[in-house]
Amino acid sequence: MANRPRTRLHVPQPPARPGDRADFSYLKLQPAGAQPRPDVKVSALATPPLATGLVRVLDDEHRAVGEWHPHLEPEVLQAGLRHMLLTRIFDERMQRTQRQGRISFYMRSLGEEAVSVAQAMALRPGDMLFPSYRNQGLYMVRGRPLVDLMCQLLSNTRDMCKGRQLPVMYHWRKGNIFSISGNLATQFPQAVGWAMAAAIKGEDHVASTWIGEGSSAEGDFHAGMVFAEVYQAPVLLNIVNNQWAISTFQGTAGGEKSTFAARGPGYGVAGIRVDGNDFLAVHAVTQWAAERARKGGGPTLIEHVTYRASAHSTSDDPSRYRPKDEYERWPLGDPVQRLKMHLIALGKWSEDRHAALARELEEEVAAAWREATQHGTLTEGPRLDPDLMFEDVFKEMPQHLLRQREQLRAERG
Amino acid sequence: MARMNMIQALNSAMDVMLGRDPGVVVLGEDVGYFGGVFRTTDGLQRKYGEHRVLDSPISELGIVGTSIGMAVNGLRPVAEIQFADYIYPGYDQIVSELARLRYRSAGDFYAPVTIRTPCGGGIRGGQTHSQSPEAIFAHVCGVKVVMPSNPHDAKGLLIAAIEDDDPVIFLEPKRLYNGPFDGDPAKPAVPWSSHPRGEVPEGHYTVPIGKAQVVQAGRDVTVVAYGTMVHVAEAAARSLDIDAEIIDLRTIAPLDTDTLCESVCRTGRCLIVHEATRFGGFGGEISATIQEQCFWHLQAPIGRVAGWDTPYPHAFEWEYFPGQKRVAMALKAIMSAS
Ligand SMILES: Cc1ncc(C[n+]2csc(CCOP(=O)(O)OP(=O)(O)O)c2C)c(N)n1
Numbered sequence: 158m159a160n161r162p163r164t165r166l167h168v169p170q171p172p173a174r175p176g177d178r179a180d181f182s183y184l185k186l187q188p189a190g191a192q193p194r195p196d197v198k199v200s201a202l203a204t205p206p207l208a209t210g211l212v213r214v215l216d217d218e219h220r221a222v223g224e225w226h227p228h229l230e231p232e233v234l235q236a237g238l239r240h241m242l243l244t245r246i247f248d249e250r251m252q253r254t255q256r257q258g259r260i261s262f263y264m265r266s267l268g269e270e271a272v273s274v275a276q277a278m279a280l281r282p283g284d285m286l287f288p289s290y291r292n293q294g295l296y297m298v299r300g301r302p303l304v305d306l307m308c309q310l311l312s313n314t315r316d317m318c319k320g321r322q323l324p325v326m327y328h329w330r331k332g333n334i335f336s337i338s339g340n341l342a343t344q345f346p347q348a349v350g351w352a353m354a355a356a357i358k359g360e361d362h363v364a365s366t367w368i369g370e371g372s373s374a375e376g377d378f379h380a381g382m383v384f385a386e387v388y389q390a391p392v393l394l395n396i397v398n399n400q401w402a403i404s405t406f407q408g409t410a411g412g413e414k415s416t417f418a419a420r421g422p423g424y425g426v427a428g429i430r431v432d433g434n435d436f437l438a439v440h441a442v443t444q445w446a447a448e449r450a451r452k453g454g455g456p457t458l459i460e461h462v463t464y465r466a467s468a469h470s471t472s473d474d475p476s477r478y479r480p481k482d483e484y485e486r487w488p489l490g491d492p493v494q495r496l497k498m499h500l501i502a503l504g505k506w507s508e509d510r511h512a513a514l515a516r517e518l519e520e521e522v523a524a525a526w527r528e529a530t531q532h533g534t535l536t537e538g539p540r541l542d543p544d545l546m547f548e549d550v551f552k553e554m555p556q557h558l559l560r561q562r563e564q565l566r567a568e569r570g
Numbered sequence: 571m572a573r574m575n576m577i578q579a580l581n582s583a584m585d586v587m588l589g590r591d592p593g594v595v596v597l598g599e600d601v602g603y604f605g606g607v608f609r610t611t612d613g614l615q616r617k618y619g620e621h622r623v624l625d626s627p628i629s630e631l632g633i634v635g636t637s638i639g640m641a642v643n644g645l646r647p648v649a650e651i652q653f654a655d656y657i658y659p660g661y662d663q664i665v666s667e668l669a670r671l672r673y674r675s676a677g678d679f680y681a682p683v684t685i686r687t688p689c690g691g692g693i694r695g696g697q698t699h700s701q702s703p704e705a706i707f708a709h710v711c712g713v714k715v716v717m718p719s720n721p722h723d724a725k726g727l728l729i730a731a732i733e734d735d736d737p738v739i740f741l742e743p744k745r746l747y748n749g750p751f752d753g754d755p756a757k758p759a760v761p762w763s764s765h766p767r768g769e770v771p772e773g774h775y776t777v778p779i780g781k782a783q784v785v786q787a788g789r790d791v792t793v794v795a796y797g798t799m800v801h802v803a804e805a806a807a808r809s810l811d812i813d814a815e816i817i818d819l820r821t822i823a824p825l826d827t828d829t830l831c832e833s834v835c836r837t838g839r840c841l842i843v844h845e846a847t848r849f850g851g852f853g854g855e856i857s858a859t860i861q862e863q864c865f866w867h868l869q870a871p872i873g874r875v876a877g878w879d880t881p882y883p884h885a886f887e888w889e890y891f892p893g894q895k896r897v898a899m900a901l902k903a904i905m906s907a908s
Contacts, residue, residue: 319885342628404603540885
């Protein structure tokens with residue numbers, strides 16, 4: 158009796174909590190160049206090695222190596238560096254304005270810039286993007302004026318959302334970037350549907366969508382995977398595994414015994430795990446998956462291994478749940494630094510040019526902020542007309558909303 | 571007695587129940603190590619261990635579905651949905667399963683699950699951190715729906731919910747977490763320590779589910795409210811200097827019609843106030859009930875003040891929020907009708 162086996166609930170534990178030493182020994186890494194690059198039409202069932210391995214191109218000496226080396230022109234790499242640095246400087250500045258009370262809320266993508274920037278650059282302008290709230294790099298690549306983004310953050314008179322959305326929940330119809338939802342994972346099956354429509358219409362555009370590893374626990378993930386596989390939808394399904402979902406580590410989302418990319422082959426979807434801080438690797442994997450989709454090879458699930466270097470949002474304090482020094486010990490480094498060092502190794506960049514670029518971008522962001530605040534802030538300057546609240550609930554305003562609008566006007570005197 | 575804000579009161583309720591009943595488990599996103607994004611479960615995992623206070627994966631469907639399974643196997647799960655706005659992925663499990671299990675199995679299976687979730691606006695949360703979805707649960711037969719307006723009731727109601735053998739949707743007006751709020755954002759925040767209902771017994775006690783409370787007796791008009799709107803209604807009535815009777819429903823379903831109708835039959839006038847959207851809102855149910863039972867006593871049409879029928883807009887929070895002025899205007903209209 159005494160030795161009878163008993164079931165016992167397993168509760169995944171992160172390797173380190175505040176006060177502990179950061180420990181990333183759980184991460185399965187591979188050296189740059191280790192993964193072969195199969196033909197884009199390879200069977201999904203042949204992708205498990207890609208889904209459990211790690212595609213990397215940049216090695217420790219800042220060289221690009223292996224079959225996944227995308228051989229991009231130096232100008233393309235310089236553009237990528239610029240977009241990533243702009244994203245970072247924009248984030249830093251917006252974080253500060255939130256601290257000053259000028260905007261109500263902000264979310265940075267610090268440490269994850271390569272994911273959005275390299276992917277947007279590897280896709281075509283006609284491809285449709287279904288982002289989460291941590292993909293601002295997509296906007297930098299597609300060229301949305303910074304002032305427009307800032308006006309949204311400020312909920313001011315030029316806010317693209319007309320004051321209706323929390324900061325960061327941008328959208329850009331002309332730029333083919335879908336409206337960000339506050340509800341996690343909803344975009345996953347929507348991107349699949351968009352891609353199905355492209356296939357129904359016989360277009361060669363693909364869709365791409367992003368969710369965090371935490372959000373991949375939602376049922377929407379499952380539905381998106383099943384539909385993508387059934388209809389072989391031309392879609393890139395990205396899981397940004399930045400190790401943390403607010404206070405829970407990736408083991409709580411299902412990353413303890415398996416990789417997230419490995420879920421792909423289980424559904425019959427190609428799976429690839431990529432070093433998310435390696436601009437070249439992310440670019441190469443994205444190109445591969447997009448070509449596969451365009452050639453009728455179907456969907457690809459891509460796991461980007463990265464680290465959320467910032468707090469979850471301006472409402473969060475990560476020192477309560479993870480060691481302070483984690484980012485310093487993160488084995489995949491910093492995406493901006495890595496691309497910079499690669500360009501320097503190529504002889505196509507220098508510390509001086511980098512510093513000058515940073516200054517230029519700081520000034521660009523500061524100038525945009527000066528312009529954006531002319532159109533009002535949350536607390537000062539011109540305000541949106543509250544009448545706007547009643548528009549766009551429906552295409553045409555029904556009677557009860559017309560009445561409520563009148564009532565509000567009376568209430569405001 | 572101790573002074574507690576609503577977060578501490580809710581925490582104390584779970585603490586008491588985890589201590590008394592080994593079947594009570596707490597689960598939800600970020601509720602364990604971190605203690606919840608509003609700190610409502612702070613310290614509970616440390617005290618009761620990782621098998622009783624669980625950090626769940628991010629899946630509301632999974633949280634509700636596994637809570638049902640745990641409950642069927644003898645536990646009493648207290649599930650947190652991080653914001654009421656995020657409860658919808660779990661809606662099918664609530665409506666089709668949690669609410670109907672007892673009925674469809676003729677009582678052989680039942681699931682005593684409590685689902686706690688912060689609701690309501692006033693914190694600049696925009697449309698995905700501000701909703702008040704009580705009506706879409708009140709419409710489902712088989713779940714009870716509760717919304718406290720102060721720390722004392724919050725703790726007593728939460729303990730009652732956990733002990734209840736039926737499922738309870740427990741809505742927490744997050745604007746009231748740290749203090750009462752009368753609808754005026756320009757005023758400095760008031761802490762619960764200065765409010766009589768911030769006095770909370772430290773041990774076990776219950777506030778009965780299904781019982782409304784008359785928070786202020788009066789003769790001229792009955793104001794029916796719950797959650798944040800109780801405080802707004804009190805301030806609005808005070809500003810008009812009318813003798814209003816204010817009823818805090820506390821439980822939305824099942825509705826305490828006796829307390830309501832006794833009051834309205836006496837005052838002859840009634841205003842219903844809620845923060846949720848008006849169309850199809852719970853005010854309609856209250857109004858119909860009162861009309862059926864008090865028709866011959868009414869001296870004025872029953873009034874309703876609610877959020878506008880739009881999503882909760884980030885930039886127009888205070889134009890949207892049914893504040894003192896909207897309530898006062900409606901009260902004046904009701905008082906001047908004859
Ligand atoms: C349906 C739903 N549930 C819960 C939340 C609250 N929430 C917002 S972000 C977040 C964590 C998401 O983590 P992850 O998906 O890993 O993305 P990351 O923030 O790390 O980029 C949670 C729980 C939400 N917004 N929507």
